Amino acid sequence: MKQPRICPGCGAPFQTDNPAGPGYVPREVLQKGGKDLICRRCFRLANYAEETPIDLRNERYVEAVRAAVKNAGVVWLLVDIIDFAGTWLPEFRELCEGKPVLLVVNKVDLLPVRSRYSEVVAWVRQEAAVGGWRPDEVLAVSGQTGYGVGQLAGHSRALAKNARAKGPEGVGHPNTADGPARAKGPGAGEPTRVAIMGATNVGKSTLVRRLLKEYGVVESGAPTVSRFRGTTLGMLEREIGEVRLVVVDTPGIVPRGRLGDQLCPDCAARLVPTRGLNSKLFELQAGQALMFGGLASVVVEKVGGSNEGGKETSMLGPEASVLLAFVSDEVTLHRTTAERWEAVRDEHGGDWLQPPCVSCRDRLSSGGWEGQSFEVLPLQDLAIAGLGWVTVRRTPVRLAVYVPAGTLCRIRPALVGPRPAGPKTSTR
Ligand SMILES: Nc1nc2c(ncn2[C@@H]2O[C@H](COP(=O)(O)OP(=O)(O)OP(=O)(O)O)[C@@H](O)[C@H]2O)c(=O)[nH]1
Ligand SMILES: [Mg+2]
Ligand SMILES: [Zn+2]
Ligand SMILES: [Zn+2]
Secondary structure, eight states: OOOOSBOTTTOOBOBSSOTTSTTBOOHHHHHHOOTTOOOHHHHHHHHHOOOOOOOOOOHHHHHHHHHHHHTOSEEEEEEEGGGHHHHOOTHHHHHTTTSOEEEEEEOGGGSOTTOOHHHHHHHHHHHHHTTTOOOSEEEEOOTTTOTTGGGHHHHHHHHHHHHHHHOHHHHSSOOSTTSOTTOSSOOTTSOEEEEEEEBTTSSHHHHHHHHHHHTTOOSSOOOOOOSSSOOOOSOEEEEEGGGTEEEEEOOOBOOSSOGGGGSOHHHHHHTSOSSOEEEEEEEEOTTEEEEETTTEEEEEEEESOTTSTTOSSBTTBSOOEEEEEEEETTSOEEEEETTTHHHHHHHHBTTTBOSSOHHHHHHHHHHOEEEEEEEEOTTEEEEETTTEEEEEESSOEEEEEEEETTOOEEEEEOSSSOOOBTTBOOOO
């Protein structure tokens, strides 16, 4: 029997020489073969949630993404709504060049129940446009629960058709009636080819698994899914006949500036919420601080707007800022003071203050920390890429945020309401 050359879980070519490398299977196992054969790394990920670390900073993975995009009629660009700051990357624009793009906003099941998905989509459109780039379509989905995935096929076929109608510059090649016979943008009866692209861990493979399940495609192994970044290592193609799609899962792009990517796989996985996002309200006065495990600290430097003549209190008396923190439930939230947080981080990080583990703590401290100050208005978020965010309520504040050097922090309109209603701003 002819063996597949590629692991159907991760897309890495099978090999029998290097047990620590991608695609490894013992020689006798490969010889025995079987259609359910997967590599050792996938086997361990699937059965023991145990990861075999590999170097992900590899140009090869980006090349696999390029190749998938080149041959596709439509790109599904996945972002993680829980980490938009860490998963919406500047390089996507160039990677998607010339293709219609459906921006798939994944993991919406993790948002608080009061969130309205139409508002989430509007928020994403606005944030995506900040860099001057507008995806052709935006959809909110959950690969985990299946929410929204039924709409993907219809939107994709419409985008591909539209691009064909626009001609060569629309999709990068013509596919008119007398266009090339082997056109990648399909003719009427051919399936639409979709390249699924995004940062590591945004849920690309989970979405493919969901589609296979939803449309009853059972004959071949499904992509491996895990909480660890860099699970998929090559292209994995699956046809979904019922909705005339060919979906191509690809390796995740490793983002710059995402906090989890500075941590060991276990610590990084703990920043990825899978069941629910923890949200907790804090009232903090100037001089107080909120710690996100031993990974980031947000210090309240000043409460009240900068246009109040430097007054630190309002007419209502000494004011506290109201901060709503959103973070994976495996991150300890701890309240302390501007003077104490560094000592708490150094003494208790890796102990009850989690993450990091002890070795990540030591590595982060040798890499150095950096601080930045932001004036934040009510109904704005201070987002820390790869970690979470705080929403400011009630009154403007100046926040200093301290993170491991290189971590991206930014201010944005609040993702989770309430929204300003007309000229009056709601305080609740
Ligand atoms: N709650 C929730 N978790 C999700 C969803 N989609 C994916 N996840 C989780 O996110 C983690 C990463 O999922 P994957 O599907 O492996 O992500 P990926 O984008 O394929 O990652 P790479 O292959 O590393 O690029 C896993 O722990 C999933 O269970 C979702 O819609 N909701
Ligand atoms: Mg994957
Ligand atoms: Zn594999
Ligand atoms: Zn660690």
